[in-house]
Amino acid sequence: MKGTFPVGKFNNIETPFYYYDMELLQKTLDSIISEANKYGYKVHYAVKANANKRILQTICTSGIGADCVSGNEVAACVVAGFAGDKIVFAGVGKTDKEINLALDNNIFCFNVESRQEIEVIDQLAKAKNKVARIAIRVNPNVDAHTHAKITTGLSENKFGVNLEMLPDVVKYVLTLKNVELVGLHFHIGSQITEMSAFKELCGCINDLQDKLQKETGVVVKNINVGGGLGVNYENPNQSSVADFESYFQVFSQNLKLCEGQTLHCEPGRSVVAQCGNLITRVTYVKEGTVKKFVIADAGMTDLVRPAMYDSYHKIENISSDGQEECYDVVGPICESSDVFGKDRMLNKTKRGDILAIRSAGAYGEIMSSQYNLRTLPKAYFSDEL
């Protein structure tokens, strides 16, 4: 089954470009909000997945908040319309300039990753006569069973404060006047498809809350479980909206929230992956001795995930109904890793055909680069064509 695309309209647009299905984005947002509302959970969209202005505005209009990992993301969210108190700011290396920008916008919370960072935030907040709300990111040592480059919750990763160190860091925070501890933050990885990983996270948080309460007497207001829900890259047409029902259910069934505690989460990929497609035109079909290569005008500079994470994206020839044949689909960049897919069955393909590289809305456009002095891909939206 192929996706449906306005191929006729694509003919007049210079390729490659990103095409966003805004109806699907809205459907996805509606699903997230109705499932989260069942339990009173708060959602912050992880902006790093896609910071395109229209996408951000649409997400902002839906009413959910934003999870940022740089000062520029905080600034982009403010421009897109997010209120300061809907923004959280994470990251292991926030600079003074970024912290000051976030303080000036009175953001909801800094997700902090070290004692050193807490000290700096306290000083910068003091200079502005403010009290910064912080949540400590804890490294729960939970294996997300995903690609090594997107596993973040193991003790060996650079992220967060290790479990054993947490009580001391909490006690330290209590001595400071310009930071207020409002939460604990966790994020175990990305493209997680086994709900058991989230279940394991819940168990870890339950134990940790017990331990923390015993050792420090502290009960925080917010528990932030991060992002990481995966999407179906193999069958984007079949499951175009991620399984938010099961996702939220796992937390409601396994996480023991204390009285007055609110659960927060930060989905990125699952919000935007399926609504985005990289549209590219075939420049050449090259017959090698053993393989046929489809050489597209898009490359790893437009979508780096296959080269960087070995990820799979479904590829469709949306301008051909011919017999299926086997091709390697590659880009024009001078790197052997510039391959979108090997041994793919595509309808018979010729020069000039248009391909859709599916599920490219997350970590696609935002990761594009100018390597080889390429032009950055533009974005088009289904409701504007």
Ligand SMILES: *Cc1c(COP(=O)(O)O)cnc(C)c1O
């Ligand atoms: C990347 C990231 C997210 C979003 O992850 P997805 O897999 O895109 O849902 C959420 N929280 C933090 C802290 C992150 O680093």
